[in-house]
Amino acid sequence: MRGKKIHIFDTSLRDGEQVPGCKLNTKQKLDIAKNLEYLGVDVIEAGFPISSPGDYKSVQYISKTISNTIVCALSRAVKKDIEVAGESIKFAKKPRIHTGIGTSDCHIRYKFNSTPEKIMDLAINAVKYAKKFVEDVEFYAEDAGRTKNEFLAKICEKVIKYGATVINIADTTGSCLPEQYGKKIRFLMENVKGIHKIILSTHCHDDLGLATANSLYGIINGAQQVECTVNGIGERAGNTSLEEIVMIIKQNKKLNLITNVNTKLISYISNLVSKHTGMIIPANKAIVGINAFSHSSGIHQDGVIKKKETYESIDPKEVGVNNSSIILTARSGRAALNYRYQQLGCFLNKDSLDLVYSKFIEYADKKKEINNEELKTILKKSNLNQHNGTIKIV
Ligand code: KIV
Ligand code: ZN
Numbered sequence: 001m002r003g004k005k006i007h008i009f010d011t012s013l014r015d016g017e018q019v020p021g022c023k024l025n026t027k028q029k030l031d032i033a034k035n036l037e038y039l040g041v042d043v044i045e046a047g048f049p050i051s052s053p054g055d056y057k058s059v060q061y062i063s064k065t066i067s068n069t070i071v072c073a074l075s076r077a078v079k080k081d082i083e084v085a086g087e088s089i090k091f092a093k094k095p096r097i098h099t100g101i102g103t104s105d106c107h108i109r110y111k112f113n114s115t116p117e118k119i120m121d122l123a124i125n126a127v128k129y130a131k132k133f134v135e136d137v138e139f140y141a142e143d144a145g146r147t148k149n150e151f152l153a154k155i156c157e158k159v160i161k162y163g164a165t166v167i168n169i170a171d172t173t174g175s176c177l178p179e180q181y182g183k184k185i186r187f188l189m190e191n192v193k194g195i196h197k198i199i200l201s202t203h204c205h206d207d208l209g210l211a212t213a214n215s216l217y218g219i220i221n222g223a224q225q226v227e228c229t230v231n232g233i234g235e236r237a238g239n240t241s242l243e244e245i246v247m248i249i250k251q252n253k254k255l256n257l258i259t260n261v262n263t264k265l266i267s268y269i270s271n272l273v274s275k276h277t278g279m280i281i282p283a284n285k286a287i288v289g290i291n292a293f294s295h296s297s298g299i300h301q302d303g304v305i306k307k308k309e310t311y312e313s314i315d316p317k318e319v320g321v322n323n324s325s326i327i328l329t330a331r332s333g334r335a336a337l338n339y340r341y342q343q344l345g346c347f348l349n350k351d352s353l354d355l356v357y358s359k360f361i362e363y364a365d366k367k368k369e370i371n372n373e374e375l376k377t378i379l380k381k382s383n384l385n386q387h388n389g390t391i392k393i394v
C-alpha cells in the first residue's frame with residue numbers, strides 16, 4: 001500500500017530568503033536548487049523575479065539548470081510582475097507562476113483600500129494573465145488563515161474556473177490553530193466546485209510555533225501540497241520545516257501519505273542551507289539540530305545504550321546522521337561513561353569504573369561537556385593500576 005502522494009513545495013529560496021541577513025547569491029541559490037532536486041522535492045520556488053535583477057537572474061539560471069522539478073516564480077497580482085515571472089522561467093522544463101493577493105478583510109481594507117469584489121476581479125485577472133505564459137498557475141490567497149471561509153471558497157471557485165492548477169491557502173500571520181486550519185481546508189474541499197481537479201496547498205508560518213502542526217492538519221483534511229523551507233527559515237518566525245513535515249509523514253504510516261523526498265539527504269541539505277544563508281540551526285531544532293540525536297542525562301543514556309528505541313523515535317540514519325551520540329556531562333551516569341570508554345577501546349571492570357566515575361564527576365561539575373582527550377586524562381589521574389589494573393586498551 002503506497003499511500004496518497006503529498007507534493008513538497010520548497011520555498012527556501014523565496015520565503016526562506018526573505019529573512020533579514022540571509023541574502024543568497026546566484027551561485028549559492030543554484031547549489032541549493034540542485035540539491036533540492038536530488039532531495040526529491042516536487043516544486044522549487046526559485047524567487048520573486050520582479051523584486052531585483054539579481055533575483056531575476058537566479059530564477060533564470062535555476063530554470064535552465066533544473067530538469068525534473070517544477071520551477072516556480074512568485075508574483076503579485078500585477079501585470080508587470082506576472083510578465084517578469086513568466087519571462088524568468090521561460091527556459092524551465094516545468095515552469096509554474098505563483099500569483100495571488102490578500103483576501104482577508106484586514107488586507108482588503110488596510111493594504112489595498114479596496115473591496116472584496118475588486119479583489120476577486122484582480123485575482124481572476126492575475127490567473128488569466130499568468131495562463132498566457134504557462135499552463136501551471138498557482139494562486140495564493142494571502143492571509144487566507146484570517147479570511148472568512150465563504151469568501152475564500154468563492155475566490156477559489158473563480159480562480160479554478162479561469163485555470164488555476166494549484167491554490168495556496170496561506171496562513172500568512174501564523175495565527176490559525178491546527179484544528180481551525182484543518183477545518184478551513186475541509187470546508188474548501190467540500191464546498192468549492194472543481195476543487196478535486198486542482199491541488200490544494202498549505203503555506204503556514206510559525207509565529208505561534210504551529211506551522212508544522214497546521215500543515216499536518218491541512219493534509220489530513222485534504223490538502224495535497226505542503227509549502228515549506230529547509231530548517232524552517234522564512235519571514236519572521238519562519239515557515240513549516242521541510243524536514244519536520246516529511247519525517248512526520250514517513251514516521252506515521254497510519255496517515256497513509258507519502259512524499260518523494262529521499263530523507264537520507266536531509267542532514268546534508270540542512271547544513272548546506274545553513275552554510276549558504278548563515279542562519280545557524282538551533283541546537284534543539286527537531287530532526288536537524290545538533291542535539292536532535294544526542295543524549296545527555298544518565299537515565300536516558302542508560303536506556304539508549306540498552307535499546308535505542310527507549311529514547312529515540314527516529315533512527316538517525318533515516319535523515320543521514322550516522323549515529324546518535326552520548327554526551328558526557330555532570331548529569332551522565334556510569335553506563336554512559338563506560339560506553340564512551342569502550343568506544344575509545346578501554347574496558348573497565350566495576351571497581352575501576354567506580355573509581356574513574358568519581359574523578360569524572362569532579363571534572364564534569366566544572367565543565368559543560370567532557371571530550372575524549374579529557375577522558376584519557378581522567379583515566380590517567382585515576383591511578384587505576386594501583387587500584388586493580390583491569391583496564392584493557394585495544
Ligand atoms: O505567507 C504568505 O502569504 C506568502 C505568500 C506570498 C504566498 O508567502
Ligand atoms: Zn509566506
